[in-house]
Amino acid sequence: MADTHKQWLEKLEADSRAKQEQFMNDIAAKLRHPRMALKPQHPFRGAPDFWNAFEWSVEERIKQFTDNFLSVGGHVARLETMDEAKSFIVQKADEMSAKYVVRQNQPELDALDLEGALPASKVSVWNTDSEQYWRARAAEADFGIVLADHAVAYTGSVTVLSAENKGRSVSLLPTVLIIIIPIERLKTRLGEVLATFDEAGHDHLPAGIHFISGPSRSSDIENDLTIGVHGPGIVYALLVG
Amino acid sequence: MGTGAKTGATVKARADLALNDEFLRKAVRFTTERLRNGKKKATDEHGNWEEWRERGRQIRLHTIAHLDYYLNLFVNNARANGVHVHFANTAEEAVKLTLDIAEHAGAKSVVKSKSMVSEELHLNHALESIGVEAVETDLGEYIIQLAGEMPSHIVIPAIHKNRYQIADLLSKEAGYTLPPDTTALAGFVRKKMREKFLEAEIGMTGCNFAIAETGSMVLFENEGNARMVSTVPKTQITLMGMERIIPSWADLEVMATLLPRSATGQKLTMYMSGITGPRRAEDADGPDEMHIIIIDNGRSLQLGDPEFQELLNCIRCGACLNACPVYRHIGGHAYGSTYSGPIGAVLTPSLNKNIAEWDDIANASSLCGACYEACPVKIPLHDMLVYLRRRKVESGNGSMMESIGMQGFAAVMGSSARLGGVLRLGKLGQKLVVRSGVIKTKLGPLKGWNTYRVTPSLPKESFRDRWDTLDQELKHGLKQMDPTMQNRMEELVKKREQEEKQGKGGHGHG
Numbered sequence: 202m203a204d205t206h207k208q209w210l211e212k213l214e215a216d217s218r219a220k221q222e223q224f225m226n227d228i229a230a231k232l233r234h235p236r237m238a239l240k241p242q243h244p245f246r247g248a249p250d251f252w253n254a255f256e257w258s259v260e261e262r263i264k265q266f267t268d269n270f271l272s273v274g275g276h277v278a279r280l281e282t283m284d285e286a287k288s289f290i291v292q293k294a295d296e297m298s299a300k301y302v303v304r305q306n307q308p309e310l311d312a313l314d315l316e317g318a319l320p321a322s323k324v325s326v327w328n329t330d331s332e333q334y335w336r337a338r339a340a341e342a343d344f345g346i347v348l349a350d351h352a353v354a355y356t357g358s359v360t361v362l363s364a365e366n367k368g369r370s371v372s373l374l375p376t377v378l379i380i381i382i383p384i385e386r387l388k389t390r391l392g393e394v395l396a397t398f399d400e401a402g403h404d405h406l407p408a409g410i411h412f413i414s415g416p417s418r419s420s421d422i423e424n425d426l427t428i429g430v431h432g433p434g435i436v437y438a439l440l441v442g
Numbered sequence: 443m444g445t446g447a448k449t450g451a452t453v454k455a456r457a458d459l460a461l462n463d464e465f466l467r468k469a470v471r472f473t474t475e476r477l478r479n480g481k482k483k484a485t486d487e488h489g490n491w492e493e494w495r496e497r498g499r500q501i502r503l504h505t506i507a508h509l510d511y512y513l514n515l516f517v518n519n520a521r522a523n524g525v526h527v528h529f530a531n532t533a534e535e536a537v538k539l540t541l542d543i544a545e546h547a548g549a550k551s552v553v554k555s556k557s558m559v560s561e562e563l564h565l566n567h568a569l570e571s572i573g574v575e576a577v578e579t580d581l582g583e584y585i586i587q588l589a590g591e592m593p594s595h596i597v598i599p600a601i602h603k604n605r606y607q608i609a610d611l612l613s614k615e616a617g618y619t620l621p622p623d624t625t626a627l628a629g630f631v632r633k634k635m636r637e638k639f640l641e642a643e644i645g646m647t648g649c650n651f652a653i654a655e656t657g658s659m660v661l662f663e664n665e666g667n668a669r670m671v672s673t674v675p676k677t678q679i680t681l682m683g684m685e686r687i688i689p690s691w692a693d694l695e696v697m698a699t700l701l702p703r704s705a706t707g708q709k710l711t712m713y714m715s716g717i718t719g720p721r722r723a724e725d726a727d728g729p730d731e732m733h734i735i736i737i738d739n740g741r742s743l744q745l746g747d748p749e750f751q752e753l754l755n756c757i758r759c760g761a762c763l764n765a766c767p768v769y770r771h772i773g774g775h776a777y778g779s780t781y782s783g784p785i786g787a788v789l790t791p792s793l794n795k796n797i798a799e800w801d802d803i804a805n806a807s808s809l810c811g812a813c814y815e816a817c818p819v820k821i822p823l824h825d826m827l828v829y830l831r832r833r834k835v836e837s838g839n840g841s842m843m844e845s846i847g848m849q850g851f852a853a854v855m856g857s858s859a860r861l862g863g864v865l866r867l868g869k870l871g872q873k874l875v876v877r878s879g880v881i882k883t884k885l886g887p888l889k890g891w892n893t894y895r896v897t898p899s900l901p902k903e904s905f906r907d908r909w910d911t912l913d914q915e916l917k918h919g920l921k922q923m924d925p926t927m928q929n930r931m932e933e934l935v936k937k938r939e940q941e942e943k944q945g946k947g948g949h950g951h952g
Contacts, residue, residue, distance in 0.1 A: 206546060209546055210526060213526060213528065213542075214521075214526065216528075217526070217527055217528050217529060220528075220529040221514070221517055221527075221529060224513075224529045224531075224684075224736075224738075225510045225513065225514050226510075227742060228509050228510040228513065228684075228742060228745060229510040231742055231745035231746040232507065232509065232510065232745055232746050233746055236510055237508055237510055237511035238511075239511075240511070241504070241508045241511060243504055243689055245497060245500035245501055245504060246501075246689065246690060246692055246693060247690070247692030247693055247695060247696065248497070248692070248695045248696055248699070249490075249493055249494070249497050251490070251493075252490075269709060273708075273712070327726065328725075328726040333726075335726040335727060336640070336673075336674055336726075336727050337640070339727075340636065340640060355709070356698075356709045356710040357709065357710075358710055358714075363721075363725060363727075363728065364722075364725070365722070365724035365725060365726075368725075368726055368727050369669070369673045369727050369728055370673055370674070370727045373666060373669050373670065373673060390695070391695050391698055391699075391710070392692065392695040395691040395692060395694055395695050396691070396692060398656065398658075398691040398716065399655065399656075399690050399691045399692055401656075402655075402656065403519045403522060403523055403655070403656035403657050403658070403718065404522070404523075406523075406656055406658065406716075406718040407718065407722075408717065408718055408719055408720065408721050408722055408725060408728045409672075409673070409715065409716075409717060409718075409728060410658075410715065410716035410717075410718070411669065411713065411714075411715045411716075412710065412713065412714040412715070413712065413713060414708075414709070414710045414711070414712050414713070414714075415712050416712070417664070417665055417666040417712060417713075418664050418665070418712055419581045419582070419628065419664060419665050420598065421580070421581040421582030421585065421598060421599070421600055422581070422585075422600070422603075422605055422608055422624045422627055422628065423469070423604060423605050423624065424472065424473055424476060424598075425605075425624040427581075427624050427625060427628040429628075429632065430581055430628050430631065430632055430665040430666065430667075431579070431632060431635060431665045431666035431667045431669075431670055432665065432666025432669065432670075432712070432713070433666075
């Protein structure tokens, strides 16, 4: 079966490569130019110059991020240290009696020792046991805890990148999402974060790059806003530092 | 395919149905106004909107003008990331590829996030024909799937359903009665969909943008279902229109600035995801196998066409629908196809290359240009509607009566003697139909106009009749006004002003 599946994929790829040439030649012919082999000049790449020069102070970034995140129904806490973040999470877990907690496997989160601080909850650490079906662990979780890779004040967004130790499901499947944002990762503009992906290039990008700007929402029924349709309905952004 | 409200044969027939549906009209008006106001607020707040629009337009123009380069680059990079890329010239080819992948994945069910391309392909029925359940997971799409209808708005597909109708549909699915309460209904869907996400073998998405330089595909959404279908199932299939390309992540900043603000007035959708290949070997979630099907289905017909190439710049925000006075009155189903509103009126005939069959939807527009004003990438939709009408006539699909009428008009207006003759005849003839100064008859060609209006009668003495006298006066009398005449006129003006003050005003004539 494995072999036939591989053979089938190889056949599809051969078909695709043959068709690619025809497809691109057809486009070039319709555009009335020969096939373009060299990168064309792109004088309008990215945002206008006046925008790229725009930057807020740290205080302004914190204020704007907070305003934006609150305006879409998210929650924000401004904290000094990771210890405060720990107490915040413990208190919330207690308040909501979170039975299942799943967190990313990152040293900053290891240091919180939530496993020790939440004896009544089952705390799972992402991808630490290859026998587990981790998507199901995330799906059953009351709390998902992640560390932001980037954040953007202007749009009130947090960026999380997937990796072996950082599951995409952890920020998606639990009922409550808690995102810790080290303050130095909070930028002004979306473009500051997007530029890092251009710099990385295709062979250094993670499979999943996710910008999260608040709780899951829909207005599909009579324009009536509903929170938590598929993704987490309760989202805490903890600005730390 | 559930063709929903497409029961009438023409736009006019379908629009009549919509105009009789009071709830639909109110819902469409309310939603479009909400979205339009949201957009206005968001764009005002952001500032320099015209510069952003122009930048968006330039990026789209540049990419489409070099599409062979950028699409090829995207394909090579996506393949290097481990994606299986396929090409489909037609909807049939795309369906065939999808079914082939579904069969090899041993799929029993496919969970889908919102994709207009998939609507174009009528994929759900094809999947069901080979025994694969296709589940729409976007709340609005799920509702219209249960109802067996088509989306009536590009951003809010179930705009035409009220909560009671939705509660009925979902109760049938649940097997027990759900209250007509938004939170309860959404709660049911969340629970139901969780099971579907976890058991489906295939997740299927559309694609808002594809980044050529890294081979990544980008999805904008608010619910989180697109993340679900691209994270949980083992196989991911992405359907992508061949024109979805932008060169870089830097360009995505411009699109991310334009798209959510234009669609819903948001600064950014709740989720924006960039997916670069299937899960890495060491990752514990994400699809094992990822397919991208690049679809032409009539798009390349626009390439190299000076009148319609800009159609490919569209970023599917729906702002033109919300701005359109015609859409506001007749709703999406009256357009009778996947894409509605001004963009649909141009895109449908263009993609289908059968102007004759879709000719009437090009007429469902007042050519007011509100769609162009609203468009974040400045597509001149109202001009395109005129081009479409012209092509329809040129291809011999015009109305015969209209052609005869226009020829007659040209013959009469081409000669002043002929016009004078016709007007004299008209003055005689109208005696039969004029009642108290206006014509109200609904006979013959006057039926369409007089159903809602009246036609003014021809005056006893027309401007043309008086021209000789006026011409004389202009040449001689007005050169130097006689002082006594001037005094008399000034007195007349004073007298009239006084009369107006006393409330005797009014400019009667005849």
